[in-house]
Amino acid sequence: MGKAIQDLRNEHTSIHHVLNLMDRMLMDYTSQPSVKLRYYNELTTFYKVFADACHHGKEERYLFRYLHSLNDEKIDGILEELKGEHTQARLWVAQMDDALTVEDLNEFARCAREYRNLLTLHIEREDRFFALIDGMMTDEVQRVIFSEFELHEEDVIGYGVHEELHKMIDQWGEIFSRK
Numbered sequence: 001m002g003k004a005i006q007d008l009r010n011e012h013t014s015i016h017h018v019l020n021l022m023d024r025m026l027m028d029y030t031s032q033p034s035v036k037l038r039y040y041n042e043l044t045t046f047y048k049v050f051a052d053a054c055h056h057g058k059e060e061r062y063l064f065r066y067l068h069s070l071n072d073e074k075i076d077g078i079l080e081e082l083k084g085e086h087t088q089a090r091l092w093v094a095q096m097d098d099a100l101t102v103e104d105l106n107e108f109a110r111c112a113r114e115y116r117n118l119l120t121l122h123i124e125r126e127d128r129f130f131a132l133i134d135g136m137m138t139d140e141v142q143r144v145i146f147s148e149f150e151l152h153e154e155d156v157i158g159y160g161v162h163e164e165l166h167k168m169i170d171q172w173g174e175i176f177s178r179k
C-alpha cells in the first residue's frame with residue numbers, strides 16, 4: 001500500500017478506535033453530568049479537529065482533487081457521494097455541539113450515535129475504495145500527496161495539539177476500557 005493511502009488508513013483506525021470508546025462513554029450511567037459534559041466536549045473537539053479538519057481535509061483537498069483530475073466518471077460519482085457523507089458528518093457534529101451548548105445530554109447521545117453509524121459505514125466504504133485506487137497510483141504520486149498531507153497536518157493541527165489529542169485518547173482508553 002502506498003504512503004498516502006496508508007496514512008489515511010491509519011487515521012481510519014484511530015477514528016474507529018475513538019468511535020468505539022464513545023460507545024462506551026454513552027453507556028456510562030454512573031458518571032456525573034458535569035463529567036460527561038467534559039468528555040463529550042473533548043470528543044467533539046477530536047471530531048472537529050482530527051476527523052474533519054485534518055482527515056477529511058486531506059481527502060478532499062489532496063487525494064480527491066487528484067482523483068478528480070483522472071477524468072473518470074465512475075470515480076467522480078464515488079467522490080461526490082463520499083464528500084456528501086463528509087458534509088452530513090459535519091452537520092451531526094454541529095448538532096452535537098449545539099446539544100452541549102444547552103447541556104442536553106440525551107440529544108448529544110442521539111446525534112453522536114447517528115454520527116457513529118454514518119462514519120462507520122463511510123470508513124468501510126472508503127477502505128474498499130482506497131484499496132482499489134491504491135493500485136492505480138504510482139509511488140511518486142503517493143509520495144507527492146503524502147508530502148501535501150504532512151504540510152496540511154502541520155497547518156491545521158500542529159505538533160503540540162496532535163500530542164494533546166493522543167494524550168486525550170489514551171486517557172479515554174484507560175478510563176472507558178475498564179467500564
Ligand SMILES: [Fe+2]
Nearest residue numbers: 056059082126
Ligand atoms: Fe472520508
Ligand SMILES: [Fe+2]
Nearest residue numbers: 008055059126
Ligand atoms: Fe476517510
